[in-house]
Amino acid sequence: MLYLVGLGLSYKSDITVRGLEAVRNCSRIYLEHYTSILMAASLEELEEYYGKPVILADRELVESGSEEILHDARTQDVAFLVVGDVFGATTHTDLVLRAKRESIPVEVIHNASVMNAVGSCGLQLYNFGQTVSMVFFTESWKPDSWYDKIWENRKIGLHTLVLLDIKVKEQSIENMARGRLIYEPPRYMSISQCCEQLLEIEDARGTIAYTPNTPAVAISRLGSSTQTFKAGTIEELSRYDAGEPLHSLIILGRQCHELELEYLLEFTDDKEGFKKAVIEDQEFFKPAPWVPPVEDED
């Protein structure tokens, strides 16, 4: 049996009781280690908690080495652990497809992920549009396909969850060219960098999907003991020091109801300023009123 087990957001004990029982009975345990990290538990702590060694699975192993992971899974129990819930990334549905093709039974044990736990900032999950990912810009590479998606969401009044890039086990171009297996220290995008990149692309495009005064919420270390929410405009948050990773950002849509706003005001020092930003943004991005077509007078 292949068990795909969500670990939740932060603590080793965020695993479900059912998930823990399954993992402890597995003969091999892989931990997916490139789309997210577990904030409050080290590998050693997990190994002690499960009573078993845990193999870190990087992108290469998951995408090309599924034979290793699935090896013996018809007769042995194998666990594939994912921080958050299981189906955030495409590559994991691919692993399930491969298992099914080899007639390996699969059981999924779900958990909380950023996709549903962001609800704890007070914004209704119902009113979120498509989710986007923000990657680290370089001098020559500034992918901005997320811009149109934010625009589409905001045209119909929806909030956008922006997931921030993490780089784990990354090689420098020089080390890659020379074939040296030396990896850079892990990098996690900050709220301020994300907001700067948002403003940079809006500046370059100039089509006003949002403005520097558009309200947003910084989500830091969601689900951990130091979880922090900060409400402010994109411009304000581009100067905000959010501390340790992981971070996500929500760009507000027009559909922000009274109770949602009241909840968000707990996360800002400038309540009046934030309220004003929300109302002005709602007003500015209000769809144009419908005008009846002019009758042809000829």
Next chain:
Amino acid sequence: MLYLVGLGLSYKSDITVRGLEAVRNCSRIYLEHYTSILMAASLEELEEYYGKPVILADRELVESGSEEILHDARTQDVAFLVVGDVFGATTHTDLVLRAKRESIPVEVIHNASVMNAVGSCGLQLYNFGQTVSMVFFTESWKPDSWYDKIWENRKIGLHTLVLLDIKVKEQSIENMARGRLIYEPPRYMSISQCCEQLLEIEDARGTIAYTPNTPAVAISRLGSSTQTFKAGTIEELSRYDAGEPLHSLIILGRQCHELELEYLLEFTDDKEGFKKAVIEDQEFFKPAPWVPPVEDED
């Protein structure tokens, strides 16, 4: 301390290890009992598992009786349990706001909910738009504000998660009028009724947000041992017997990628027919090509 604890989707052991520890140490335990139900555990089983009595909290108690729930929570630990994750419904953020106003510390312990666990049907969570709720129609009351939301989602190619109505502790109009506290048996909307209501409103509106041939996925008993996915057109699913509750439905958007489709094909007997429906729907709802504005020749 007020603990808000998500129970996950189905089994009593779907609670997290951290959640279970918190609940077992609480002096009072409430279970929210009107937005969802735990499929594979009875109240008695939960009480035995927690080693404590569990108070069922109906809508009235949560919305008007928060004093009872929060009573003593400054000095005692109180648990408020929610099937799925904690922040699906607005009323729970309201409970947190009340607690904060009374300086009661609040801790949230997240879990999986339908909002993220639907990812297990193979559709990417990134490509979902706003979520809608489908309520039971009566002869005289057919609320259809969800129609425009599905339309908005589909205009930008996104999938729509449709949550199906449940009626727990409902009074008949006659019993209500006579003040008799007699409740009707619980009702859970079926996939076929949801699809019939979808077709009825499309028929009445005629603005083609979707057609009878638009592809959809029926999600039944998500996260339980009898979990079932069924892929088909809305018209096909209006004749589908999905069995025991709970159910949800996903209406596909145009943004259905190859790997997503390959995964969905596992859930249909008519693979060629479903593939054809997806391609035809994508073609039919393709946005019109951009035409440059005609120069004024005067």
